[in-house]
Amino acid sequence: MLCDLSIVGAAAGLRRRDFSARELVGAHVDAVAALNPRLNAFITETPELALRQAEAADRALADGSAGPLAGIPLAIKDLFCTAGVRTTAGSRILGNFVPPYESTVSAQLLRDGAVFLGKANLDEFAMGSSNMTSAYGSVQNPWQRRGSNVALVPGGSSGGSAASVAARMAMGSTGTDTGGSIRQPASFCGIAGIKPTYGRCSRWGIVAFASSLDQAGAFGRSVADCALLLGSMAGFDPKDSTSVERPVPDYVAACRRGVRGLRIGVPAEYRMDGMNAEVELLWQKGLGWLRESGAEIVDVSLPHTKYGLATYYIVAPAEASSNLARYDGVRFGVRQDGVDLIDLYERTRAAGFGDEVKRRIMIGTYVLSAGYYDAYYLRAQKVRALILKDFTDVFARVDALLTPTAPTAAFAQGEKMDDPIAMYLNDVFTVPASMAGVPGMSVPAGLDGQGLPLGLQVVGRPFDEETVFAVSQVIEDAAGFSALPAVRAGE
Amino acid sequence: MSYTLEGSSGSWEVVIGLEVHAQVISQSKLFSGAATAFGAEPNTQVSFVDAAFPGMLPVINEACVAQAVRTGLGLEAHINLVSRFDRKNYFYADLPSGYQISQYEHPIVGAGTIEIELSNGATKKIGVTRLHLEQDAGKSLHDQNATKSYIDLNRAGVALMEIVSEPDLRSPEEAGAYLRKLRTVLRYLGTCDGNMEEGSMRADVNVSVRKHGEPFRTRCEVKNVNSIRFVQQAVEAEAKRQIALYEDGGTVLQETRLYDPSRGETRSMRSKEDAHDYRYFPDPDLLPLVLDEDWVESLRAELPELPDAKRARLSRDYGIPFYDAGVLVAEQVIADFYEAVAKGRDGKLAANWMIGDFFAGLNRTGHGIEDSPVSAAALGKLLDLMADSTINGKIAKEVLEVMMDTGEDPAAIIDARGLRQVTDTGAIDAAVDTVLAANPDKLAEYRGGKEKLFGFFVGQVMKVMAGKGNPALVNEAVRKKL
Numbered sequence A: 001m002l003c004d005l006s007i008v009g010a011a012a013g014l015r016r017r018d019f020s021a022r023e024l025v026g027a028h029v030d031a032v033a034a035l036n037p038r039l040n041a042f043i044t045e046t047p048e049l050a051l052r053q054a055e056a057a058d059r060a061l062a063d064g065s066a067g068p069l070a071g072i073p074l075a076i077k078d079l080f081c082t083a084g085v086r087t088t089a090g091s092r093i094l095g096n097f098v099p100p101y102e103s104t105v106s107a108q109l110l111r112d113g114a115v116f117l118g119k120a121n122l123d124e125f126a127m128g129s130s131n132m133t134s135a136y137g138s139v140q141n142p143w144q145r146r147g148s149n150v151a152l153v154p155g156g157s158s159g160g161s162a163a164s165v166a167a168r169m170a171m172g173s174t175g176t177d178t179g180g181s182i183r184q185p186a187s188f189c190g191i192a193g194i195k196p197t198y199g200r201c202s203r204w205g206i207v208a209f210a211s212s213l214d215q216a217g218a219f220g221r222s223v224a225d226c227a228l229l230l231g232s233m234a235g236f237d238p239k240d241s242t243s244v245e246r247p248v249p250d251y252v253a254a255c256r257r258g259v260r261g262l263r264i265g266v267p268a269e270y271r272m273d274g275m276n277a278e279v280e281l282l283w284q285k286g287l288g289w290l291r292e293s294g295a296e297i298v299d300v301s302l303p304h305t306k307y308g309l310a311t312y313y314i315v316a317p318a319e320a321s322s323n324l325a326r327y328d329g330v331r332f333g334v335r336q337d338g339v340d341l342i343d344l345y346e347r348t349r350a351a352g353f354g355d356e357v358k359r360r361i362m363i364g365t366y367v368l369s370a371g372y373y374d375a376y377y378l379r380a381q382k383v384r385a386l387i388l389k390d391f392t393d394v395f396a397r398v399d400a401l402l403t404p405t406a407p408t409a410a411f412a413q414g415e416k417m418d419d420p421i422a423m424y425l426n427d428v429f430t431v432p433a434s435m436a437g438v439p440g441m442s443v444p445a446g447l448d449g450q451g452l453p454l455g456l457q458v459v460g461r462p463f464d465e466e467t468v469f470a471v472s473q474v475i476e477d478a479a480g481f482s483a484l485p486a487v488r489a490g491e
Numbered sequence B: 001m002s003y004t005l006e007g008s009s010g011s012w013e014v015v016i017g018l019e020v021h022a023q024v025i026s027q028s029k030l031f032s033g034a035a036t037a038f039g040a041e042p043n044t045q046v047s048f049v050d051a052a053f054p055g056m057l058p059v060i061n062e063a064c065v066a067q068a069v070r071t072g073l074g075l076e077a078h079i080n081l082v083s084r085f086d087r088k089n090y091f092y093a094d095l096p097s098g099y100q101i102s103q104y105e106h107p108i109v110g111a112g113t114i115e116i117e118l119s120n121g122a123t124k125k126i127g128v129t130r131l132h133l134e135q136d137a138g139k140s141l142h143d144q145n146a147t148k149s150y151i152d153l154n155r156a157g158v159a160l161m162e163i164v165s166e167p168d169l170r171s172p173e174e175a176g177a178y179l180r181k182l183r184t185v186l187r188y189l190g191t192c193d194g195n196m197e198e199g200s201m202r203a204d205v206n207v208s209v210r211k212h213g214e215p216f217r218t219r220c221e222v223k224n225v226n227s228i229r230f231v232q233q234a235v236e237a238e239a240k241r242q243i244a245l246y247e248d249g250g251t252v253l254q255e256t257r258l259y260d261p262s263r264g265e266t267r268s269m270r271s272k273e274d275a276h277d278y279r280y281f282p283d284p285d286l287l288p289l290v291l292d293e294d295w296v297e298s299l300r301a302e303l304p305e306l307p308d309a310k311r312a313r314l315s316r317d318y319g320i321p322f323y324d325a326g327v328l329v330a331e332q333v334i335a336d337f338y339e340a341v342a343k344g345r346d347g348k349l350a351a352n353w354m355i356g357d358f359f360a361g362l363n364r365t366g367h368g369i370e371d372s373p374v375s376a377a378a379l380g381k382l383l384d385l386m387a388d389s390t391i392n393g394k395i396a397k398e399v400l401e402v403m404m405d406t407g408e409d410p411a412a413i414i415d416a417r418g419l420r421q422v423t424d425t426g427a428i429d430a431a432v433d434t435v436l437a438a439n440p441d442k443l444a445e446y447r448g449g450k451e452k453l454f455g456f457f458v459g460q461v462m463k464v465m466a467g468k469g470n471p472a473l474v475n476e477a478v479r480k481k482l
Helices: A007-013 A021-039 A045-062 A104-109 A159-166 A185-191 A221-235 A277-293 A304-328 A341-352 A355-367 A374-394 A418-426 A431-436 A466-478 B062-074 B172-189 B229-248 B293-301 B305-317 B322-328 B334-340 B347-367 B376-387 B393-406 B410-417 B427-438 B440-447 B449-465 B470-479
Strands: A042-045 A073-077 A115-120 A172-177 A192-195 A214-221 A263-267 A296-300 A399-404 A439-446 A451-461 B005-007 B011-025 B086-089 B100-101 B112-117 B123-135 B140-142 B148-152 B160-165 B203-208 B218-225 B255-260 B265-271
Touching: A007 A021, A007 A045, A007 A221, A021 A045, A021 A073, A021 A115, A042 A159, A042 B255, A042 B440, A045 A115, A045 B255, A073 A159, A073 B011, A073 B140, A104 A172, A104 A221, A115 A159, A115 A431, A115 B393, A159 A172, A159 A185, A159 A214, A172 B449, A185 A192, A185 A439, A192 A221, A214 A221, A214 B140, A221 A439, A221 A466, A277 A399, A277 A451, A277 A466, A277 B440, A304 A355, A304 A374, A304 A418, A304 A431, A304 B470, A341 B255, A355 A374, A355 B086, A374 A431, A399 A466, A399 B265, A418 B062, A439 A466, A451 A466, B005 B229, B011 B172, B011 B229, B062 B123, B062 B160, B062 B293, B086 B218, B100 B123, B112 B172, B123 B172, B160 B229, B160 B255, B172 B203, B172 B229, B203 B229, B218 B229, B218 B410, B229 B255, B229 B265, B255 B334, B305 B322, B305 B334, B305 B347, B322 B334, B322 B347, B334 B347, B334 B376, B376 B393, B393 B410, B427 B449, B427 B470, B449 B470
Parallel strands: A073 A115, A073 A172, A263 A296, A263 A399, B218 B255
Antiparallel strands: A042 A115, A172 A214, A192 A214, A192 A439, A399 A451, A439 A451, B005 B011, B011 B160, B011 B203, B086 B100, B112 B123, B123 B160, B140 B148, B203 B218, B255 B265
């Protein structure tokens, strides 16, 4: 079935004329139409646009000008501005905002021939780990517990991106990761997801959450698919001063490097009290696979790990409180008129933002306030430097780290909603790499006792996504993860 | 004599510090490619970055950085090779992103100095604390509609240099001299046009008063004063207000005030308690600004000659008084004009003619030096025609007036109007004879010893000759005949 193909496999099939882009995209457009009412993975569907792009891809395939992603149907997280297509950031406040510009990352995918099925649902302004904070309704995880039809969360914030790929509505998708927003939903949805090094992808045209942490990345059902997508998305952009001018290597080739001779670190601090035994077991299995493939396993320490979450929840809200000031109802989006300017701001922002966004704006405003700045923001920056130093020190000894991606498998919709701290703990294993800006990837490695997917996280040196892909590929091959979600195209 | 204000309790010293916002001359804005021309239709020079659309990012404009460095070098200031941009957060309708990108803790330029000259000829060095780069905001238009405010974002994101002085100024005169000198330096450097009417240079004035020998007292900041005259008025008005407060037993509260020129007073804008908490933090969209030392040195090497150096050189090379040189360097175009006139000629004569009749002529005809009807070459030619005795000085004044009115060539004017100087001794002798014959009584008095009448005879001869006689030959002829 076309929807079950990998991107790498479909690209080969298109070039062999086994099927046309029109057929491939048509099958996915149908899958979106069939499944989205149930999963709510897309906020905006663009079937006509997708079919037009597919026809263009067929022409390009015929005349030999096709790019590497010609005819590949993708979901684009609705945080990427897309020219002519409504972009919401999962918030009411942007209303029917239609950007007159295309984000650099999505423009590069289009340049390479990719087809966009629509805009994927997400937590509002990417703030959340469950996709419950979207103003456009929660996303349902296509996976279900064995013998249960309780709706589970897909993780977040890139929940729609992950769910759409897991359910075979899209072959791949874009996400953004600020503290785990690609890796945690990849783990919850049983697919692969890479957050590259901060600066690897341009942030231009991506609605900002926390500028020093936000980084675009890719979801796929295989490590190689992620590698192919990232190769298209990555690269220096003069319009983003924090993007880095380095050549983009051949990530797909890197997947086949193997791990023989590599040193893989196991950070002691990631072994937490009360950690799910199944997660711990899977971690040990993963280390075993790597050892059997010729890697050396090394115990290491990242001593400041325990400060990661606290630091993150100062830095990210601080930047968000400033980044979200532009949503004021004056120039775009929804405006609630008021008796004066302040009243207009207050009404617009009160009506336009959801609770989690308001919570983070308030936290961020507080930690930057006169009298609190030194105690919170400045201290957090110092701790962040120590976290980075942990990684720098460790990477002098090892080539990559292996950890669990998340402490648990997917939880039910509505769980943890009254306990923000419990919700924030979802990101405990992913946040440190975000704070350090280093690349991280989640690979599906097994199922828990209830039949839900669990991922392992591979963390690499800055700008060494190649090693991350190589290690992830070995885990993917060894795990032989073949379980399928309950809800998927064709079922 | 130092400036003091007299109160009922004795005399008070005024302490002034200035924060000048100088709009950087650049083709595009500090962080976007939008144009910066003044006077464009509202909202026609706005990029998506300036309007803070979602996902837009700032990218530093190297040309603006170069301008700030040039200015720092011109102020003999320390250039910080590493500086940083911070966000200053506040909500206002003409601030699209909800924050201004500025440099709070780590400015691009550190301490420098400006030397000012006072009316009594004394000079004083005023410390410059720092110079930093920041974005301008847009403009709110409250007078276009009864119930609505309109926003023009053309100015939003334009680069400003904030130049902060030490509290070294002690009088309105010093404040004015500082601003004029700063403006001159900025114009020489080509980094700001210094046009206060168009708002491309604005001043915040910090004022406090104290008794002689006291430490500084509380200051008030008078915001956004837009002319040098108003700055001087605001200093005096604010100082007097503070003195009256103290002498009534009150205290001065630190606050932001506005100067109302129509009433000649300052009034409170917001108190310290109402002050914004700007929540400054490093802008995560921008990397620290790191300058290459060689690049800074290449800018230094290309700096133009600045007013102080030019003044010393003109005075030395052309032998003109230091004061005159000061007048000539007030604007670079004047100095350039002067040098074009003076080169290869009598520098002193050139200075006298420029500062005297030439400026008077510009004034009379309502021209500036940029659109002067008389070019430097034409003025030089006029001086040459005097030097070679084609005309005398008196006729030259007449010719210059005609040049100012018509823009014609001096030689053509002289020929057309028959103003060429008479050097024919026969004609001069005849004129002398006529005068002596017409004034037998004066002749008798002269011969009786009243030698002062010599000048009278010379004047009469010139009059008979319609001013065209060669002065030296006329003198000689009169003396001979007498």
